[in-house]
Amino acid sequence: MALTLYQQAENNISIEANGIIPELLWGKTADQIRSLPVPCGNELVALGELFCVSGTLGKADPVVFDGPLHNVNGIGTGMTSGVIRICGDAGNRIGVQMSGGEIRSTGDVGDHLGAEMTGGVIAVEGDAGDSVGAVLPGSKVGMNRGTILVRGSVGKGAGELMRRGMLIVGGNAGDLLGWSMRAGTIVVFGKTGEHVGAEMIRGTIILGGGLHCSLPASFQQGGTFGMSAVSLITNWLKQTHPEFDVDVSKLETMFELFHGDFLQGGRGEVLIPDN
Secondary structure, eight states: OOEEEEOOSOOOSOEEOTTOOHHHHTTOOHHHHHTOEEEETTEEEEHHHHSEEEEOOOTTSOEEEESOBTTEEOTTTTOOSSEEEEOSOBOSOTTTTOOSSEEEESSOOOSSTTTTOOSOEEEESSOOOSOTTOOOTTOSOOOEEEEEEESSOOOTTTTTTOOEEEEEESSOBOSSTTTTOOSOEEEESSOBOSSTTTTOOSOEEEETTOOOSOOOTTOEEEEEEEOHHHHHHHHHHHHHOTTSOOOGGGGSSEEEEEEEOGGGTSOEEEEEEOO
16 A cells, blocks of 8 residues: 555645655554644644645555645655655655655656765656756765656756766756766756766766757867667666656767866766767
């Protein structure tokens, strides 16, 4: 079975769902869950006043967020295990600082998806906002392990200060993709904005949809190659995430390799299909 939290009313007041994660709900009765305090605007409100709570939660069961959720932020923050499913659109900071478990969303989500995550899987069928897999304001380390899959498009600053992990975007990405990334892998199947890889130190950015803006002048072409590592990514996508419906044939080609950013040592790489 599943534990379902359904927000019935349209509500523009921000709700922070930070503490509503599987490992903190296991073993609690429905009444105990309804009485949990949740920040709503400037006050704490019992969860049961905001959400209709139904079902049960065993360790193999998901927590399901349903209803109009555009004002619900922080779903899955800090989760270490379990499964969260989001039905429809949701707010900002989904999966922030999570270290394990799985979050799946059927709609669009806001900014800072998976920011500073250190493990687990996030899969979004719709679009995501700015700073996917990036840093929170005032921090210095972005995504540091884990996997983020966005079937739609993402905003600007995806992968900013990314340390490790995998970020795959089926649609387009905004400006400053992989800005100042330290390591990890970013794959974009659609178009990208300006300043791809600016100030990156290490890491790999794969532009499956080709290059639509100039790379920073501090990148240098390193030749054209067949990349076995890219084949491993396509095989992994096919085998482990068949629901991530993208044209992986875009990656089954030769690639132009660009090294950069040479202002930061030139150890990063941007791969562009040679077709």
